[in-house]
Amino acid sequence: xxxxxxxxxxxxxxxxxxxxxxxxxxxxxxxxxxxxxxxxxxxxxxxxxxxxxxxxxxxxxxxxxxxxxxxxxxxxxxxxxxxxxxxxxxxxxxxxxxxxxxxxxxxxxxxxxxxxxxxxxxxxxxxxxxxxxxxxxxxxxxxxxxxxxxxxxxxxxxxxxxxxxxxxxxxxxxxxxxxxxxxxxxxxxxxxxxxxxxxxxxxxxxxx
Amino acid sequence: xxxxxxxxxxxxxxxxxxxxxxxxxxxxxxxxxxxxxxxxxxxxxxxxxxxxxxxxxxxxxxxxxxxxxxxxxxxxxxxxxxxxxxxxxxxxxxxxxxxxxxxxxxxxxxxxxxxxxxxxxxxxxxxxxxxxxxxxxxxxxxxxxxxxxxxxxxxxxxxxxxxxxxxxxxxxxxxxxxxxxxxxxxxxxxxxxxxxxxxxxxxxxxxxxxxxxxxxxxxxxxxxxxxxxxxxxxxxxxxxxxxxxxxxxxxxxxxxxxxxxxxxxxxxxx
Numbered sequence: 001x002x003x004x005x006x007x008x009x010x011x012x013x014x015x016x017x018x019x020x021x022x023x024x025x026x027x028x029x030x031x032x033x034x035x036x037x038x039x040x041x042x043x044x045x046x047x048x049x050x051x052x053x054x055x056x057x058x059x060x061x062x063x064x065x066x067x068x069x070x071x072x073x074x075x076x077x078x079x080x081x082x083x084x085x086x087x088x089x090x091x092x093x094x095x096x097x098x099x100x101x102x103x104x105x106x107x108x109x110x111x112x113x114x115x116x117x118x119x120x121x122x123x124x125x126x127x128x129x130x131x132x133x134x135x136x137x138x139x140x141x142x143x144x145x146x147x148x149x150x151x152x153x154x155x156x157x158x159x160x161x162x163x164x165x166x167x168x169x170x171x172x173x174x175x176x177x178x179x180x181x182x183x184x185x186x187x188x189x190x191x192x193x194x195x196x197x198x199x200x201x202x203x204x205x206x207x208x
Numbered sequence: 209x210x211x212x213x214x215x216x217x218x219x220x221x222x223x224x225x226x227x228x229x230x231x232x233x234x235x236x237x238x239x240x241x242x243x244x245x246x247x248x249x250x251x252x253x254x255x256x257x258x259x260x261x262x263x264x265x266x267x268x269x270x271x272x273x274x275x276x277x278x279x280x281x282x283x284x285x286x287x288x289x290x291x292x293x294x295x296x297x298x299x300x301x302x303x304x305x306x307x308x309x310x311x312x313x314x315x316x317x318x319x320x321x322x323x324x325x326x327x328x329x330x331x332x333x334x335x336x337x338x339x340x341x342x343x344x345x346x347x348x349x350x351x352x353x354x355x356x357x358x359x360x361x362x363x364x365x366x367x368x369x370x371x372x373x374x375x376x377x378x379x380x381x382x383x384x385x386x387x388x389x390x391x392x393x394x395x396x397x398x399x400x401x402x403x404x405x406x407x408x409x410x411x412x413x414x415x416x417x418x419x420x421x422x423x424x425x426x427x428x429x430x431x432x433x434x435x436x437x438x439x440x441x442x443x444x445x446x447x448x449x450x451x452x453x454x455x456x457x458x459x460x461x462x463x464x465x466x467x468x469x470x471x472x473x474x475x476x477x478x
Contacts, residue, residue, distance in 0.1 A: 018315040022290050051312070052340035086340075121210075122416050122439060124342050124385050128253055128469045129210045147476030148211065148469050150295055152317070152342045171210055193295045193317065195248075197476040 005080075005206065007031040008043035010070070012050065012087075013060040019192040020049050020084070023199060029206045035064050040073045045205070049192070050086030054095035054111055054155065057086045058103065067104070074106050080183045082139075082205050088179065088186025089157055097155050107181045109159035116172035124154040129169050131177045131189070137166040139178065139185050141204045147197040149177070149189035156188065211467045212433050213253040213440035214457060216447045217420055218243065220259045220300070223284065227445050228260070229396030237448050241287045248292050250454035250471055255292065256388065256418075256442060257284070258320065258347075259300030260364070282314045289315025299347055299388075308335050312343065320347035320388050323363050326370075329382055336383030345418075346384040348372060350405060351392045358405050361392050372405070373412045380413045387413060388442070391421035396445060398424025406436030418442050426460035433466055 009024065009031050011017050017033055024031045024047075031047075032039070040046065048070070050057045061067045073079045083091050092103045095111040103111070116123055128148040133140050149169075156175040159165060169177040169188070179186045185205065191198035218240060219228050225237040237243075240257070247255060259281050285298055298311050299320025308319050324331050325346060335344045349361040350372050360370040376387050389409055391402040401419050410417040416439035419432045423443035432441040447453045458471040469475065 016312060016315070016317060018286070018313060019289055019293075019317070022315065023293055025290075026293070051317075051343065052338070056338075056340075122414050124415070125210065126342070126386060126416050127210050127213050127439070142478045144476050144478055151210075152295070154341070190295075190317075193293060195293050195475075198293060200477045 004030045005044040006042070007045045007047060007206065008039045009033045010040075010046055010048040010066065011035040012048060012057065012066060013064060016049055016051055016192075019190075020047060023192045023202050024206075027199060027203050027206065029202070035066065037065055037069045040066075040069050040079075041077070044079065046070070046073060046079055046081040047084070047205070048081070048087040049084040050088075050090065052086060054086060054089055054097040054103070055099060055101040057090050058095075058101050061090070071104050071106065074104075074184050078183045080205070080208060081185065083184075083186040084192070085153060085188060085190060088188055089155060091179070091184060091186050092157055092159075095155070106184050107159055107164055107179060107186070108161060109157055109164075111155050111157050113155055114172060114175070121172045125151050125171045127151065129171060129189075131167045131169050132174075133167045135166055137178070137180060138208045139180065139187075139201060139204050140167065141200075143197050143200050143204075149187075149191065149194040149197060151189045153188060157186070209467055211253075211469050212438075212461075213418075214429065214454070214461065214468060215254045215256055215418060215440050215442040216247055216252055216454070217256045217258065217442045217444040219444060220257055220281070220284070221261050223261075223280075225448075226260075227396070227448055233396075240284055241291070244288050244292050247454065248294065250452070252294065252454050253469055254295040254297065254440070255288075256297040256299065256320070257288070259298070261300070282310055285311055285314040285316050297345060299345070305334060305338055308339055308343070312339060318343040318345050318385070320345040322347040322349065325379065326360070326362055326368070329378060332379055332382040332384050336385070341383045341385035344384050345386040345388050346376070346379040347388040347390065348375060349390050349392050350402070352402075358408075364392070373408060376409050376413050380415050384415060386416045386418060388418045389420060394422030397422050398445075400424060400428040401432045401436055401438075401441075403431055403435045406432060406438050410437040410439075416440060420444075426457050429457060429461055430464045430466065433461075
């Protein structure tokens with residue numbers, strides 16, 4: 001790393017911005033919170049958290065005029081970007097939560113409801129679960145195989161190309177816990193709520 | 209595999225942590241933010257704060273202590289979330305969509321709704337639609353009637369005719385993401401959870417159930433998971449006085465063969 005990267009924490013109106021800001025502050029990252037299109041071009045890296053539903057996330061992004069600029073920043077400008085929870089899910093092409101919604105389409109695949117009925121597992125998938133790292137990912141540097149992260153969701157990302165999956169988690173089925181493709185990263189869990197390993201993950205993103 | 213959760217529950221009255229007994233007697237414990245420092249270091253899995261201040265804050269501010277006293281809940285959420293990189297739930301006085309939005313914006317991950325949902329069950333579905341089911345926890349206070357049936361208690365005091373199972377199922381249908389089940393009879397008693405109540409609710413719904421009320425020793429936590437079939441076990445008073453209590457509790461649960469995250473916030477980093 002030659003210079004300190006400037007990170008925009010994108011406020012799409014659907015994220016728990018404060019929690020992510022708290023961790024970035026804690027690790028001393030150079031960041032600011034914004035919902036302005038021009039800040040996407042000023043920043044070196046982008047983080048976009050998301051809570052709520054897939055459709056609502058897309059709707060809010062469009063209302064704020066961030067949908068196309070965000071796509072452009074990731075696809076054309078190739079800025080390192082990190083989507084969290086629903087922020088990760090909207091990287092897909094299509095989401096099936098309360099209807100059918102078109103996503104950002106950065107990483108081919110779709111977002112579907114977890115199938116847990118036959119296993120008598122409860123939904124949402126809430127709590128600490130251990131992840132299985134299946135490739136050498138810069139985002140998971142110095143994080144142990146089997147580290148626990150905090151999950152809170154009912155839908156999961158199924159990418160068309162499974163080699164985009166950097167780690168998985170088991171809850172009724174084994175599914176995507178984190179995804180990456182080139183400069184774009186997404187995590188289904190909440191690193192900002194996952195104490196040690198979560199803080200390390202943010203450090204890795206800031207320093208990559 | 210998904211782990212069970214151990215959740216300290218903190219009751220706030222006028223911005224100060226208090227201990228409750230039967231929802232009637234309260235004893236002051238201290239500053240809500242200082243307590244969080246300890247919990248964060250000891251690696252608890254989640255924290256639930258319930259503001260039980262009746263009406264408006266009555267200004268118990270003290271200027272002579274190192275950590276500032278706070279006289280509104282949003283400031284407390286902001287302070288706590290700056291120190292606590294773990295899931296945070298705030299409840300008490302959540303009556304409008306704006307109340308939910310404000311708490312989430314300040315750093316809460318979830319809210320508990322109780323009285324407002326009893327007044328108008330649609331509040332649950334509206335909250336879930338706007339912010340997602342994952343952040344709407346229905347809090348149910350329960351008391352056993354003379355015939356042994358479990359009834360919903362309103363505002364921590366008045367027993368209603370509403371059956372707990374009926375209410376839990378209805379709330380799940382409306383989009384509640386979890387159920388926080390508190391036994392008023394057991395609150396502060398140290399006699400253990402009302403296991404039959406916990407198990408009956410856990411078997412009636414498909415969302416996670418958090419058991420609360422009555423924990424007096426670590427075996428009670430084990431029972432809550434094994435016999436109560438709860439996804440998470442919460443307790444308040446037992447964690448307030450014993451030093452290192454979270455570490456002890458975690459070790460006990462793991463030694464008992466249950467799947468909990470080991471204590472220690474740095475766990476999982478090389």
